[in-house]
Amino acid sequence: MRDKIFKILLLLSALIIVLICGGMFYFLVMGSTEAFGHFGIFNFISTAEWDPNPDNEQYGALSFIVGTVMTSFLALLFCIPFSLPVALFNGEYFRGTKIALFMSTVVNLLAGIPSVIYGLWGFYTLRPLIISLGLSEQGFGILTASLVLAIMIIPYAASLSSEFISMVSNELKEAAYSLGATRFEVIKSVIFSSSASGIFASYILALGRALGETMAVTMLIGNTNNIPTSLTDTSNTMASVIANQFGEASDLRLSSLIAIGLILFLITAVINFIGKMIIKRFN
Amino acid sequence: MRVFNSSSVSWRQLKDRAFFIAVCTLSLVMAIPLVAIIGEVIQKGYKQINLQFFTEVAPSTLDAMLAREAGGVIPGGIVNGIIGTLLMVGAAALIAIPVGIMGGVYLAEKPKAIFSIIVKFLTDLIQGTPSIIVGIIAYTVIVVPLGSYSAIAGSIALSIMMLPLIVRSTEETLKMLPTTLKEAGLALGASYTNVVLKVLLPSAFSGLFTGILLATSRVLGETAPLMMTALGSSTISWNLENPASAVPLLIWEFYNDPNLIDLIWSSSLFLLLLILIFNFIAKYIVERSSK
Numbered sequence: 001m002r003d004k005i006f007k008i009l010l011l012l013s014a015l016i017i018v019l020i021c022g023g024m025f026y027f028l029v030m031g032s033t034e035a036f037g038h039f040g041i042f043n044f045i046s047t048a049e050w051d052p053n054p055d056n057e058q059y060g061a062l063s064f065i066v067g068t069v070m071t072s073f074l075a076l077l078f079c080i081p082f083s084l085p086v087a088l089f090n091g092e093y094f095r096g097t098k099i100a101l102f103m104s105t106v107v108n109l110l111a112g113i114p115s116v117i118y119g120l121w122g123f124y125t126l127r128p129l130i131i132s133l134g135l136s137e138q139g140f141g142i143l144t145a146s147l148v149l150a151i152m153i154i155p156y157a158a159s160l161s162s163e164f165i166s167m168v169s170n171e172l173k174e175a176a177y178s179l180g181a182t183r184f185e186v187i188k189s190v191i192f193s194s195s196a197s198g199i200f201a202s203y204i205l206a207l208g209r210a211l212g213e214t215m216a217v218t219m220l221i222g223n224t225n226n227i228p229t230s231l232t233d234t235s236n237t238m239a240s241v242i243a244n245q246f247g248e249a250s251d252l253r254l255s256s257l258i259a260i261g262l263i264l265f266l267i268t269a270v271i272n273f274i275g276k277m278i279i280k281r282f283n
Numbered sequence: 284m285r286v287f288n289s290s291s292v293s294w295r296q297l298k299d300r301a302f303f304i305a306v307c308t309l310s311l312v313m314a315i316p317l318v319a320i321i322g323e324v325i326q327k328g329y330k331q332i333n334l335q336f337f338t339e340v341a342p343s344t345l346d347a348m349l350a351r352e353a354g355g356v357i358p359g360g361i362v363n364g365i366i367g368t369l370l371m372v373g374a375a376a377l378i379a380i381p382v383g384i385m386g387g388v389y390l391a392e393k394p395k396a397i398f399s400i401i402v403k404f405l406t407d408l409i410q411g412t413p414s415i416i417v418g419i420i421a422y423t424v425i426v427v428p429l430g431s432y433s434a435i436a437g438s439i440a441l442s443i444m445m446l447p448l449i450v451r452s453t454e455e456t457l458k459m460l461p462t463t464l465k466e467a468g469l470a471l472g473a474s475y476t477n478v479v480l481k482v483l484l485p486s487a488f489s490g491l492f493t494g495i496l497l498a499t500s501r502v503l504g505e506t507a508p509l510m511m512t513a514l515g516s517s518t519i520s521w522n523l524e525n526p527a528s529a530v531p532l533l534i535w536e537f538y539n540d541p542n543l544i545d546l547i548w549s550s551s552l553f554l555l556l557l558i559l560i561f562n563f564i565a566k567y568i569v570e571r572s573s574k
Contacts (some may be wrong), residue, residue: 006476011390012403014383015452020443024412027423085309093306106314107567112318112558114504116531117551119319119540126317151316158313180298205411212413217537240414244505246419261419265412271410276404281422 022263027221032259033251035059044259050225050241052253059256067235068086070228071146071217072210076203078150080109083157083206087199090158093164094189102144104159111155119219122148127220136232140222148216157206164198164282165191166256198282206273208268236265328548336360336549340518341533347542357545364550366392367527368503371434371513375441376499383446383498384491387453388479394458403454410447417443418508426512432518432528434567437513440514442507445498452494455485480486485561499513504554506531531552 036044039059047060058104064240088106093101115175126147127139168191176186192199220236236244249257335358342359350357352384386402393399421440426432464486468478482490509515514526515536534550537543 006479010385010389013382014389014398016382017386017402017405017409020446023406023424024409024416024420027420028416031419068291080311080533082313085306086313088306089310091315098330103310103313106317107568108562110317111315112500112504112562114506114531114554114558116506116534116538117324117555120534120551121316121323122545123538125319125323143573154313169460182295184299184302185295187302208411212415214413214415218507237367238412239507242415242419243510246422246511257364258419258423261416265416268411268413269408271420272407274409 021195026125027144028258028262028265029057030154033261034255035174038252040256044256045263048227050248057252059253061238061256061260063225064236064238064260065263066240067142068239069212070142070151070235071210071221071237074142074208074231075149075210076207078147078182079154079157079206080203082150083161084199085164086158086217087162087202088187088191092187095166102163107158108265110151111159115152115213115215116219118148118152119216122216122220138222138234139157140161141221141232141234142221144227144236145217145221147215149210151272152216153210153214156209157202158204160205161195161199161272164195164202167198168194193276195279195282201275201278201282204278208271208275211268211271212239214271218243232255304509305520314496321555324548324551328550328552329458331356331546331549332446332552336553337365338362341528341536341546342543343517344459344540344542347540347546351542351545354521358542359528361527361533361546361550361553363516364530364533365553366519367434367513367516367532368523368529370521370523370527371441371509372503372562373439373525374435375445375502376495378438378442379445379449380495384448384453384484386446386450388457388483390450390454391457392538405449406447409443410451414440414444414505415511418511422511423510429524431524432512432514433524434513435523437509437527437529438523440508441502442503444502444508448498448501449494453487453491454493457483457491460486462561487531487566493568496561496565496568500565503561504531504556506535510535530557 044059045061045065046064047058048062049058049060086103089106090100090103094103100262122144127144130136130144131139165231171236172190172194174212176190179187217237218240220238221240223236223240224234225241226233227234228235242257242261242264245253246257289509295487337360337440340359340363341359341361342357347357390399390403417440421436421443423438425439429436460483464482465478468482469475473482509529509532513529513532513533516526520527530550531554534547534554537547537550
């Protein structure tokens with residue numbers, strides 16, 4: 001009898017996870033019906049105008065979608081030249097040594113710093129640097145946000161891909177060494193080619209992180225509702241516009257923000273799903 | 284297999300060397316932002332850390348402005364944020380730990396069932412969901428029906444973020460235990476409940492505890508979902524039904540208020556230390572249990 005109750009409790013706990021997911025989707029959809037009903041789903045996604053003027057309210061998500069995609073991909077681009085060496089450093093060159101442990105501690109600590117502190121650092125250290133380099137007048141914008149975002153996602157990309165790199169079988173590597181390959185050649189033609197899909201998946205998952213990052217981006221992107229035309233333009237991402245305007249929004253505007261949340265939820269879900277699937281097939 | 288000796292040996296060795304140096308240099312560059320961030324936070328923040336910092340609530344803009352004009356240190360501290368953080372993270376842990384551990388036990392016990400596969404998939408989905416979306420949900424489900432911002436809404440948002448981490452770490456740890464452990468318990472005539480509660484979970488304790496610590500340290504610095512749920516408060520509040528402040532929320536408030544700017548660094552230093560301590564304890568446990 002006690003066992004039965006206990007087993008039901010276990011099942012209920014697992015069920016709670018299903019309920020949370022179902023609830024998230026349900027409430028996001030319910031919250032966005034007003035906006036989608038008023039503007040039409042396709043129209044909402046393809047309009048860039050965001051005007052809270054009560055006489056002529058007009059909301060569209062396009063500029064935020066573009067802003068999100070631009071900052072995230074740029075961050076991914078900045079992240080690769082650093083996370084790939086770290087992954088090789090920990091997963092191949094110094095695998096299992098004290099210095100690799102030191103490096104992975106550095107990476108873990110970077111992953112532990114809260115978003116809001118990254119935002120402060122970006123604001124007080126990186127932004128003046130961007131200004132003094134003459135890249136932009138105020139120092140806010142896509143570029144500043146992406147740079148900080150890159151530092152924030154490097155830990156994820158590096159620690160995941162170093163796992164895949166260290167999983168490459170020794171026999172394969174030794175076979176290449178016995179043919180006279182240098183270490184660089186082994187890395188290039190054996191390690192990269194046999195862990196390519198795993199490394200790729202790590203970057204997909206890192207991208208998933210970047211898409212939803214909120215505080216640091218909100219503090220650095222400049223928060224203007226326009227489609228960015230250059231890297232130093234100010235803009236808004238989906239997450240940053242929600243963070244900025246949610247508190248003061250009501251009715252149609254609130255519903256539009258929730259609709260943006262729904263789009264962001266779906267995009268990150270798809271990106272994470274693709275990443276997980278690639279990893280599953282890799283294993 | 285590609286032909287390796289297409290160019291001279293010394294050229295290939297040079298390339299190998301150059302690549303190694305490049306990897307090391309670029310890897311070490313990673314330490315720069317870490318040192319820069321921690322250095323900046325310590326250097327600008329340590330001055331404000333005093334007894335007052337832990338015993339008084341955040342000052343009003345006016346008090347801070349007067350103190351700044353007089354050239355002194357801003358009065359007040361962040362005790363409302365510290366208590367709010369403890370309260371909300373504590374309540375979130377109380378919700379997420381039992382549900383997460385039991386969910387993890389379920390997944391580890393029935394790894395092949397279709398329902399388990401779905402739950403695992405959904406756990407990953409929750410883990411990948413941006414925190415701001417968890418904030419929207421907690422706002423719609425709790426803040427709107429209750430009619431006011433509250434600490435409990437913040438706790439629930441944080442617990443949703445902790446849950447997947449605890450579920451997966453419980454599942455992974457339990458999977459690593461030898462099945463003979465469970466069989467021995469059952470063979471001795473112990474009930475299933477007793478085997479799980481008195482044999483499996485205690486043997487997995489260090490793994491579970493590490494998972495809980497990491498989940499907690501992850502939500503300690505969360506700002507966005509709390510902005511939409513707990514809102515912030517300038518007084519100490521022990522009541523979960525009232526709006527509450529939190530250290531990351533205070534950092535955000537100080538950041539937006541030019542008079543209080545000096546306090547952001549000490550608050551950040553405090554938050555960073557708190558998170559680092561959690562991380563180091565977790566790491567220490569992992570290293571000790573793996574020996």
